[in-house]
Every structure is written in C-alpha cells, then in structure tokens.
Amino acid sequence: MKHLQYLNKFFWKYRILLAVGSVFIIIANLFALYPAEFVREAFDAVILSINTEGNTKTDTSSILLKYGSLIVLFALLKGVFMYFMRQTIIVMSRKIEFDLKNEIYQQYQALSISFYKQNKTGDLMNRISEDVSRVRMYLGPALMYAINITILFFLVISKMLSISTTLTTYVLLPLPILAIAVYFVSNTMNKRSERVQAQLSSITTIAQETFSGIKIVKAFSNEENALQVFFNSCKMYTKRQLALVKIEALFFPLIITMIGMSTVLTVYIGGIESFKGNISTGNIAEFIIYVNMLAWPVASVGWITSLVQRAAASQERINDFLLLTSEIENNTNEQTPITGDIAFNKVSFTYDDTNIKALNNISFSIKEGETLGIFGKTGSGKSTIANLVCRLYDSTEGNIKIGNTKIENLNLNNLRTAIGYIPQDGYLFSGTVRENIAFTSDNTDEQKVIEAAKKADILDEITSFKDGFDTIIGERGVQLSGGQRQRLAIARTFYKNPELFIFDDCLSAIDATKEQRILQELKQESQNKSSIIISHRISTLKDADQIIILEDGQIIEQGNHNDLLVKKGFYYEMHQIQSNKEQN
Numbered sequence: 228m229k230h231l232q233y234l235n236k237f238f239w240k241y242r243i244l245l246a247v248g249s250v251f252i253i254i255a256n257l258f259a260l261y262p263a264e265f266v267r268e269a270f271d272a273v274i275l276s277i278n279t280e281g282n283t284k285t286d287t288s289s290i291l292l293k294y295g296s297l298i299v300l301f302a303l304l305k306g307v308f309m310y311f312m313r314q315t316i317i318v319m320s321r322k323i324e325f326d327l328k329n330e331i332y333q334q335y336q337a338l339s340i341s342f343y344k345q346n347k348t349g350d351l352m353n354r355i356s357e358d359v360s361r362v363r364m365y366l367g368p369a370l371m372y373a374i375n376i377t378i379l380f381f382l383v384i385s386k387m388l389s390i391s392t393t394l395t396t397y398v399l400l401p402l403p404i405l406a407i408a409v410y411f412v413s414n415t416m417n418k419r420s421e422r423v424q425a426q427l428s429s430i431t432t433i434a435q436e437t438f439s440g441i442k443i444v445k446a447f448s449n450e451e452n453a454l455q456v457f458f459n460s461c462k463m464y465t466k467r468q469l470a471l472v473k474i475e476a477l478f479f480p481l482i483i484t485m486i487g488m489s490t491v492l493t494v495y496i497g498g499i500e501s502f503k504g505n506i507s508t509g510n511i512a513e514f515i516i517y518v519n520m521l522a523w524p525v526a527s528v529g530w531i532t533s534l535v536q537r538a539a540a541s542q543e544r545i546n547d548f549l550l551l552t553s554e555i556e557n558n559t560n561e562q563t564p565i566t567g568d569i570a571f572n573k574v575s576f577t578y579d580d581t582n583i584k585a586l587n588n589i590s591f592s593i594k595e596g597e598t599l600g601i602f603g604k605t606g607s608g609k610s611t612i613a614n615l616v617c618r619l620y621d622s623t624e625g626n627i628k629i630g631n632t633k634i635e636n637l638n639l640n641n642l643r644t645a646i647g648y649i650p651q652d653g654y655l656f657s658g659t660v661r662e663n664i665a666f667t668s669d670n671t672d673e674q675k676v677i678e679a680a681k682k683a684d685i686l687d688e689i690t691s692f693k694d695g696f697d698t699i700i701g702e703r704g705v706q707l708s709g710g711q712r713q714r715l716a717i718a719r720t721f722y723k724n725p726e727l728f729i730f731d732d733c734l735s736a737i738d739a740t741k742e743q744r745i746l747q748e749l750k751q752e753s754q755n756k757s758s759i760i761i762s763h764r765i766s767t768l769k770d771a772d773q774i775i776i777l778e779d780g781q782i783i784e785q786g787n788h789n790d791l792l793v794k795k796g797f798y799y800e801m802h803q804i805q806s807n808k809e810q811n
C-alpha cells in the first residue's frame with residue numbers, strides 16, 4: 228500500500244471533486260435503501276387487507292399504487308445521483324491519469340541515455356500505458372466502490388439490526404465466505420489475464436519485427452522459420468486464454484450460488500421468526516432486498532482488493548522510475564553562454580554497461596571558428612567523443628572545457644541548444660519533410676526551411692516530390708534513400724543554426740560532389756563557429772584545421788592534412804588506398 232501513497236498528492240489536488248463525489252454516493256445510497264421499506268409497507272398492507280374484514284380493495288390498491296410510484300421515483304433519483312457520482316469520481320480518476328502520464332513522460336525525457344540502454348522500450352511503454360491504467364482502476368472504480376460499500380454496509384446493516392438481530396446474523400453469515408472466494412477467484416483471474424497480455428505483446432513484437440525486417444526475411448527466404456515462431460507463440464496464447472476462460476466461468480456461478488444461499492436462509496429463518504411474531508411477513512421481503520443489495524458489494528470487496536493490489540504493484544514500478552535521478556544533471560540554472568572553444572584534457576571514458584573503455588587519455592583543443600576532423604577505424608571511439616561533447620554521458624576521467632568552463636558547470640539546456648548534432652543514424656520522425664527540418668522550433672519559418680534544405684543540397688529533390696515540403700516521411704510515407712535521409716538530417720541542423728556543428732559520419736551515403744557543396748555551406752555557416760566532423764573518408768576531412776586519428780580510444784596521430792601526409796603513418800596509408808580507389 229505504501230507505494231500508492233505517492234498518489235495522495237493528486238487526491239489533494241482534486242479534493243473538491245472527491246468530496247462532492249462522496250456526497251453523491253451517500254445520496255445515491257439513501258435512495259437505494261428506502262424502496263426496501265416501501266416493499267415491506269406494501270406487503271404488510273396486502274396481508275392486513277387479507278386478514279381484516281371490511282377493508283375495501285380500493286384502499287389497498289391506492290396504498291400499493293403509492294408505494295409503487297415511490298419505488299419508481301426513488302429508483303430514478305438513485306440513477307441520477309449515480310450518474311453524478313461517476314461524473315465526479317471517475318472524471319477525477321481520468322484527470323489524475325492524465326497528470327500521471329505526463330509526469331512519467333517528462334521524467335522519461337529527463338533521464339539519461341544510459342537509462343534507455345538499461346530498459347527495454349516495451350517496458351517503458353508499459354509504464355505509461357498499462358501500469359497507469361491499472362493505477363487508474365484504483366483511483367476511479369476501486370475508490371468509488373470502496374466508499375460506496377462502506378456507506379451501504381453502514382446504512383443497510385444498521386437498518387437490518389434494528390429489525391431483527393437474529394435474522395441479520397444468519398443472513399450475513401455466507402457473505403464473508405463470498406468475499407474471500409471472490410478475492411481468490413479474481414486474483415487468479417488477474418494473474419492469468421496478465422499472462423495472456425504478456426503473450427499477446429510477445430505476438431505483437433514478433434509480428435512487428437517480421438514486418439519491419441520483411442526485406443531481410445524475404446531475401447533470406449526465411450518465411451518458414453518466421454511462421455513457425457509465430458505459430459508457437461499463438462499456440463501458447465490460446466493455451467493461456469483457455470486457462471483464463473476456465474476461471475472466468477467460475478466467477479458468476481459462485482456469486483449467484485452465494486446470493487441464493489443467503490436468500491434461502493432469509494426465507495427459512497425469517498419464516499421461523501415471523502411465526503414467532505418477532506417480525507412481519509413484509510420484513511422477510513424487505514430482508515431479501517437488503518441481502519441482494521449487500522451481495523454485490525460483498526462480492527466486490529474481493530474484486531476491489533485485487534484491483535488495489537495490482538495498482539500497488541504497478542505504482543511500485545512507476546515509482547521506480549519517477550524517483551530515479553538522471554545521471555546527467557543540470558548543475559546550474561543560470562544562463563551560461565556557449566563559445567566555440569573546446570578542450571579535452573586527458574579524457575577517458577568507459578561505458579558502464581559493457582565496461583568498454585571507449586576513450587583513453589584523449590587531449591585536444593579547438594578554437595572558435597576552427598574545424599576538427601576525427602578519423603579512425605570502426606569502434607575506435609569517434610562517436611563517443613561526440614556523445615561527450617553533447618553531454619549525453621559524463622567523462623570518467625579528465626575534464627572537458629567549453630570556453631573556460633567545465634562542461635558539467637554549464638547550463639545543460641544552453642549547451643544542447645548551442646549544439647547542432649547529427650548522429651550517425653540521423654533519425655527522422657514520422658511527419659512531413661517540413662516538420663522534420665523545423666524540428667526544433669514551435670512556429671516554422673518557411674523561408675528558413677527552404678534555405679536549410681538548399682544548404683543541405685536536398686531542395687531540388689524535395690520540390691520534385693509530389694507534395695513538396697508536405698511529403699510525409701516515416702513508416703507509411705515516402706521511402707527516402709540513405710543519402711536523402713542524411714541530407715534531411717543535415718537540413719534539420721542548418722535550420723537550428725547552432726553555435727557548434729557535430730557531423731557524425733553523416734555524409735557517408737552522399738556522393739562526392741554533393742558532399743563538397745555541403746561542406747562549403749558548412750564553412751560559410753560556421754565562419755566564427757566551431758565544427759567537429761567525423762568521417763571514414765579522408766576527402767571529407769582534408770580541409771579541417773586539425774585532424775585526430777583514433778585507434779582503440781587513443782589518439783595515434785594528430786595534425787592537419789599536410790602534416791599527416793608527411794608523417795607517412797596510418798593516415799597516409801589510408802589516403803593512398805582511398806585515392807587509388809577513387810581513381811579506379
């Protein structure tokens with residue numbers, strides 16, 4: 228239960244809805260309670276008219292009519308207040324659900340990249356969808372029925388006791404058994420339905436992966452295998468679903484049997500009591516109504532308990548995330564202007580999860596307006612340098628300074644706003660071309676979008692699309708070529724107009740002429756801004772003011788293009804190989 232305490236702040240926020248809702252519950256219950264008395268009065272009136280001479284039929288029927296209409300009226304009023312009760316309590320739960328989802332989403336965005344590597348996307352999605360839904364069942368239905376039951380028990384049982392203690396005791400006997408039985412049944416039901424859900428999401432994952440990778444499945448002629456995996460997963464699903472159906476089938480018969488037993492007891496014990504003259508015949512009818520009024524709530528005690536338990540488990544999982552603090556924290560709220568001077572001083576970095584030492588004792592510095600080229604074999608640590616400059620991770624040893632300030636002491640928001648980073652797998656979001664280019668701004672500047680596209684040398688292609696900048700890209704949109712995707716990602720960065728450009732191998736799929744044009748634009752754009760260009764191609768880096776060559780996380784050569792050629796080292800060798808290739 229302690230995990231659910233986290234939600235109390237929301238109850239406080241919506242206290243008015245909660246209070247008004249509770250009042251509606253009380254009123255609805257009062258309207259539910261009185262009809263039982265009307266039935267007794269009516270019964271007794273009929274019995275009286277049978278037993279006494281001279282009582283005219285019309286008297287009795289007018290009494291019956293009176294109580295009949297009262298019962299209808301009260302039922303209507305009860306309905307009206309039940310409507311209000313839902314409109315307050317359930318609405319409150321939806322509002323809290325909304326708040327909670329947003330809180331989780333915001334927290335997700337605040338957490339660092341390593342958090343995302345430790346958790347599966349599916350799990351993260353579940354927190355925000357399924358877990359929140361379960362918590363909402365506690366906030367809404369469970370809470371509403373709990374208040375309802377408490378009030379109803381209090382009203383009905385005190386009413387019953389005032390009529391006959393003996394009858395009340397006997398009649399209530401089977402009810403606790405009912406509550407416990409329902410608890411176990413619904414608990415098992417929930418567990419089994421969770422297993423069904425888990426299997427369902429595994430089927431979805433299998434299907435989704437096959438569809439996303441359909442090209443490879445077909446090219447490798449792997450359909451048979453894929454089908455077998457899917458088949459097995461579906462078989463398991465059916466098995467689990469049948470197990471669930473078995474227990475579900477038990478639910479209603481159980482409740483009906485228990486209610487039936489209580490009713491039989493009422494008639495039997497009530498009959499005896501009525502013969503003794505302790506109660507009237509009408510009282511028996513009244514009691515039957517009370518018993519039926521109590522039976523469902525008693526059954527729901529078990530149901531509510533299992534709802535609350537599930538909600539607590541879900542909230543525990545949610546809290547695990549909400550109470551996490553990001554490893555990368557913003558250490559200042561002051562505005563810290565970002566300059567283009569960057570210095571790495573003996574920086575080493577080890578990835579926590581894999582324990583791979585990706586950078587080892589790296590030192591270099593670039594002045595504002597300069598371009599740094601990074602060259603090296605795959606896995607040598609190039610992208611890791613970019614990650615550290617963006618502060619997606621903090622260095623393990625050494626320090627990084629931007630201007631004269633250590634990177635940790637800069638305002639994180641200022642830092643990231645100042646950087647135009649194009650990651651190696653320049654991700655595009657599903658949406659229009661325009662939306663992808665103007666990703667960083669709330670109101671799109673059409674002219675700037677066009678200019679950015681032009682600088683990234685993709686304008687012609689965009690205008691040749693049927694819908695131009697409104698062309699939808701992403702899963703169900705136009706399939707862009709690798710080079711087009713890269714240039715769109717570059718346009719996104721030109722649109723942002725940052726203080727520092729980081730191109731992580733994002734020119735690899737672009738032909739040489741286009742590449743040179745883009746680099747020329749970059750030079751224009753970044754006259755007094757710094758840029759870092761990572762590449763496997765020497766032609767991309769040759770104009771950089773400084774090039775570092777990485778191997779296994781260490782700098783093995785450093786200098787400008789000409790210096791490096793003179794050294795006749797690794798860079799020189801690669802230069803020879805690559806320029807030979809170009810000539811052939």
Ligand SMILES: Nc1ncnc2c1ncn2[C@@H]1O[C@H](COP(=O)(O)OP(=O)(O)OP(=O)(O)O)[C@@H](O)[C@H]1O
Nearest residue numbers: 578581583585604605606607608609610611612651
């Ligand atoms: N997120 C990560 N978590 C754990 N290890 C990582 C991570 N990213 C990279 N590594 C490891 O760190 C080392 C350096 O990787 P990095 O991505 O910096 O190489 P790179 O030079 O950019 O390679 P490429 O040219 O293939 O892009 C590699 O051994 C890699 O396996």
Ligand SMILES: [Mg+2]
Nearest residue numbers: 609610611651
């Ligand atoms: Mg890389």
